[in-house]
Amino acid sequence: MAMSQTLQRGPVSGTATSRTTSRRPFLLDLYATAVGKKYVMAVTGIIGILFIIGHMVGNLKAYIGLVEEADGTMAYDLDVYAHFLRELLVPIVPHGYALWGLRLGLIAALVLHLHAAWSLTVLNRKARPVRYQSSRDYQVASFASRSMRMTGILVVLFIAWHLADLTWGWVNPGYEYGEVYRNLDASLSRLPVAILYIVANIALGTHLFHGIWSLFQSMGWNNPRFNRWRRGLATGIATIVVVGNVSFPIMTLAGVISHPSV
């Protein structure tokens, strides 16, 4: 009887398939896809950007020069700031622990940023094993977006040099632990080193110029109300960071940053 019949039918599309692979735990599941890895690129990138801005602003204290301490002695403000960083959150945590916490966070962010970049590069190479045999005519891809890998590698190599220079003192003549202002002057007074710092910071700025805009897309932060600010924000931060950081080698060579013992 027609009235008692129930409608029986399968999926609308005969070929519809749902994925049956077992899922990894929450965050690993997200990281397994390219879109997920781009979130990681974006979030670790934001951590890096915050550090870079903080680092640049902290270094501006080199221009304050000597300040009088509470006990009446004179000290370089940059050195005072460096000592303060080790005293951060004391007595909640012991001397130096808060700084190490920040360092571990930065190292973790850098490692994740590099791993995501590496695995996405491998994926992209596999996606086009045979390249175009004629030259491409790119329409909107910028130099910055096309050179992210190169500028990223340059920045990582620079970080290694920078640590060996001003944190460990391996490549800094007469390095004195805790005498940040003296070490800065000793390092940047060497013309080749000053040029290295300038080049590396231009690479960093180029990386940020695309990265800061790109992270909004990767995170899905897209809204007609603020979209036109994204490019401006990326250009602004990249410019401020480059101008601030490049000023240190130039001002050292010009003698503005100058320690009597160098």
Next chain:
Amino acid sequence: MSTTLKNLTLKVWRQTGPDSKGHFESHTIDEITDEASFLEMLDILNERLISEGKEAVVFDHDCREGICGTCSLMINGQAHGPERGTATCQLHMRKFTSGDTIVIEPWRASAFPIVRDLMVDRSAFDRIVESGGFITAATGGAPDANLIPIPKPVADASMDAAQCIGCGACVAACPNGAANLFTAAKISHLNLLPQGQAERFSRVENMVETMDDYFGSCTNHGECEAACPKEISIDMIALMNADYRKAKVKNRKQLARS
């Protein structure tokens, strides 16, 4: 007023099968009217090749009015050639000048194997659509118009995404061979509408993960948007990225509690 283009040199990619080694082959077009479409120019070349007893150049084409998504071609390093917002079939010879050399290559991506010459197999796109690019609901008879209220901007945004004809220019133009613009368009035209909400998060999860099996990753160059014959915006990619993130944290038992 039509003019005639003279002395065009075509460098056309010839390849006998998916695994064979291909090469560029040069042909000269002595004379062609600037009113000819690019595909008509290739038709004329093929007529000549056939009359000379040679193999015709194999290329994809169908509607020739920019709505089917069948034609492709990398022309002088640009997907669908130098005209913005059109497919190859809507490109006309007036965009070129006498004496030009025109290089024609197939789309290149591991997910788009070359079938022959300039024809590629784009069925990887079908795999993505099969995994979620539909609404699984008995729709019944035609509903009354405006039964479900949809704000005009939402309907417009959904229509912008729905314009995707699946030609593959986004993948071809992407330096990474990514299909994010295609997938985002196929997700967004449903996810923006009330009818698409029931499967919104399973759709984005399944389609993004199927895309991952075949294509590269998005690094936000924007080349896809520039190449798209329907000028679909990379805003759709951001929408997909946001929905994929939400899909991973959403309690699906409480979908209605936004």
